[in-house]
Amino acid sequence: MEKNRIEELVMKYNEGLADPSEIKVLEKLIEEGRVELTELRELAKFDEHLLEAKTPSPSLGLDDRFYAMLSQAKKRQHKPLFSFTLPPWSIFLPRFSFTVVLVISGFLGGYWWHKPSNSSEVRELSRQVGDLKEMVMLSLLEKESASDRLKAVSLTNEMGKASQKVTAALLQTLNQDDNVNVRLAALDALRPYVKDNQVRTELVRSISRQDSPLVQVALAELMAAMQEKKSVREFDKLLKDKKTPEDVKNKIKENIQVLI
Numbered sequence: 001m002e003k004n005r006i007e008e009l010v011m012k013y014n015e016g017l018a019d020p021s022e023i024k025v026l027e028k029l030i031e032e033g034r035v036e037l038t039e040l041r042e043l044a045k046f047d048e049h050l051l052e053a054k055t056p057s058p059s060l061g062l063d064d065r066f067y068a069m070l071s072q073a074k075k076r077q078h079k080p081l082f083s084f085t086l087p088p089w090s091i092f093l094p095r096f097s098f099t100v101v102l103v104i105s106g107f108l109g110g111y112w113w114h115k116p117s118n119s120s121e122v123r124e125l126s127r128q129v130g131d132l133k134e135m136v137m138l139s140l141l142e143k144e145s146a147s148d149r150l151k152a153v154s155l156t157n158e159m160g161k162a163s164q165k166v167t168a169a170l171l172q173t174l175n176q177d178d179n180v181n182v183r184l185a186a187l188d189a190l191r192p193y194v195k196d197n198q199v200r201t202e203l204v205r206s207i208s209r210q211d212s213p214l215v216q217v218a219l220a221e222l223m224a225a226m227q228e229k230k231s232v233r234e235f236d237k238l239l240k241d242k243k244t245p246e247d248v249k250n251k252i253k254e255n256i257q258v259l260i
Contacts (some may be wrong), residue, residue, distance in 0.1 A: 207234035
């Protein structure tokens with residue numbers, strides 16, 4: 001491959017424009033030693049443009065109806081704020097649901113701006129929105145489109161504290177998704193939960209399951225930041241593996257030095 005084409009691929013990756021096939025080519029070039037990891041920007045900032053979901057702007061009419069609904073709910077405190085039943089998930093289109101989550105989140109933010117934070121109605125609404133986000137997230141993770149799965153991972157950033165079901169789904173995505181960008185996004189989404197012993201243990205186990213140089217390096221950097229010494233044994237296996245690119249081995253060695 002010509003040098004100009006290689007430089008073009010590196011530039012596209014750094015700008016977040018590389019598609020999955022081009023990332024595969026980049027990984028091959030890394031394995032061959034023709035591209036160094038230092039040429040790529042910080043992995044934690046990968047493909048942010050794919051994770052940015054556009055929030056639809058609700059109309060003034062919807063806003064008025066929302067506040068009217070809350071006002072009526074306050075007059076009937078013995079009744080729940082919402083008493084609807086979700087339709088069967090097989091007909092509840094995930095992309096439409098994703099938009100609904102964003103709209104409700106915007107309403108909730110506006111309501112919090114004007115009302116006391118200890119409102120029982122707001123807490124109930126917040127819980128229901130969280131449940132809906134989790135449902136949408138788990139559904140989108142099963143989609144064939146990598147962009148849909150990236151949207152699913154990005155939803156965890158809006159959940160506050162994710163449930164064990166969500167972290168388990170992220171770990172499964174990290175280990176099994178066939179798209180490198182999605183795996184990197186899942187790893188980044190798990191960072192807030194590394195104090196959880198179960199999450200830490202599963203992240204260490206994940207090291208041996210990764211064949212992508214980018215994910216291997218990202219895990220090495222995360223383990224060094226976590227000071228997870230139990231990961232050293234797993235990284236030693238990668239260092240002894242002839243398939244591990246020399247550039248990746250050097251990065252792993254640097255992070256091991258931080259751990260020992």
